[in-house]
Amino acid sequence: MPTGKIKSSYFTLETLADGVYAAIAKKGEGAMGNSGIIDIGKEVVIFDTFTTPNAARELRQLAEDITQKGVKYVLNSHYHGDHTFGNQIFEDVIIISTTKTRNLHMDKNMILDPNKEMEETKKYLNQLEARLEEELNPILRTSLEIQLKEMKKVHESIPELQIVLPNLTFENRLVLHGETRTVEFCCFGGGHTPSDAFLYLPEEKIAFMGDIVLENLHPPIYNSQEFINNLIKISELDIQRIVPGHGNLVTKSQIDLMLDYLHQLNAKVGHALEKGNTLEQILAFETPEEYSTWTGIDGYKRNLNTVYNELR
Ligand SMILES: [Zn+2]
Known part of the structure; x- marks a missing residue:
């Protein structure tokens, strides 16, 4: 063993x-x-x-x-x-x-049309590449680079892929x-x-x-x-x-860390809504310091948006 x-x-x-x-x-x-x-x-x-x-x-x-x-x-x-x-x-x-x-x-x-799936993945790869060229934030650059590499592997695998x-x-x-x-x-x-x-x-x-x-x-x-x-x-x-x-x-x-994150996110969006903040203002919130090294493309922004839709 x-x-x-x-x-x-x-x-x-x-x-x-x-x-x-x-x-x-x-x-x-x-x-x-x-x-x-x-x-x-x-x-x-x-x-x-x-x-x-x-x-x-x-x-x-x-x-x-x-x-x-x-x-x-x-x-x-x-x-x-x-x-x-x-x-x-x-x-x-x-x-x-x-x-x-x-x-x-x-x-x-379900992949109904592999050729179409290939095309769409290729489009997504191009978008990631374009974004990476302009992005300055090092954490976001890392997230984009990893996603780009992963999605290239996925793209290559589509002809073989069976769900x-x-x-x-x-x-x-x-x-x-x-x-x-x-x-x-x-x-x-x-x-x-x-x-x-x-x-x-x-x-x-x-x-x-x-x-x-x-x-x-x-x-x-x-x-x-x-x-x-x-x-x-x-x-x-x-x-x-x-x-x-x-x-x-x-x-x-x-698990406690994840719970803190979710509670904090809820509280933040909840207070913002009470104050009458718009979605645009909410999406502009900075990622809190303690999660600033967490990766994921637009991870915090996407979560602000999701919680906004839940609480609205
Ligand atoms: Zn998942």
Whole structure:
């Protein structure tokens, strides 16, 4: 059994416990979201499948090499492509998500015309390049550079890409009783999307959180109140280590940090609305000092806009 770090071109593998690995995506290489490999005794569980088939292929190969076991289950935390576009590499496997996530995956991710998809992605790449040429803010430049590199990999992968949907759905909680460990798939609600599930190892106190917990990144928000409620429920679990959806490993304190961010954002927009500020004035608010190093293109501005629409 390997220990420490194993290198792949797409991700860094971190051993969290015997048979539990976090695959932390390398930035700009076409993996994008973080994944996980969990050996449950006779077989292996994969958490999220990256954003390109190439990255997912390497994940599966490595999972089977290091455990000497086959992959039996895959969990999709939510429908976003950077966590599900590698599904096609696991077509022969049981792919699990919530019912809502499966429906969203079907409605929003289906590629009907690959040529059109290629063209649209190319347009987006051109927009990113144009913006990068003019941008002076170093944090935003970094975000643009990473996004540009990732999207080039996505663009290259489109001819090969096939959208594969989950084939087993659950609502709130599904427990896999493996030979050597118990794995829980839980969904306490949404916030980042309408349905955000996570993988919890109660014995090891480890959680693979998908995009409900992020490191050094403005969280894309679907609904801030749902996000807050979800995080509060999650914070009641006995968790020590968290694999975030993006970024490096964190501890439970990251949940408090995310809650502070969401509460502060709500309070800020709420006060501004009470004072009669317009959307334009609200969108001009600076990113607070404590989140000034967080990446994400227009991350804070987009969240001000989302919360404005919620509270208005
Ligand atoms: Zn996401």
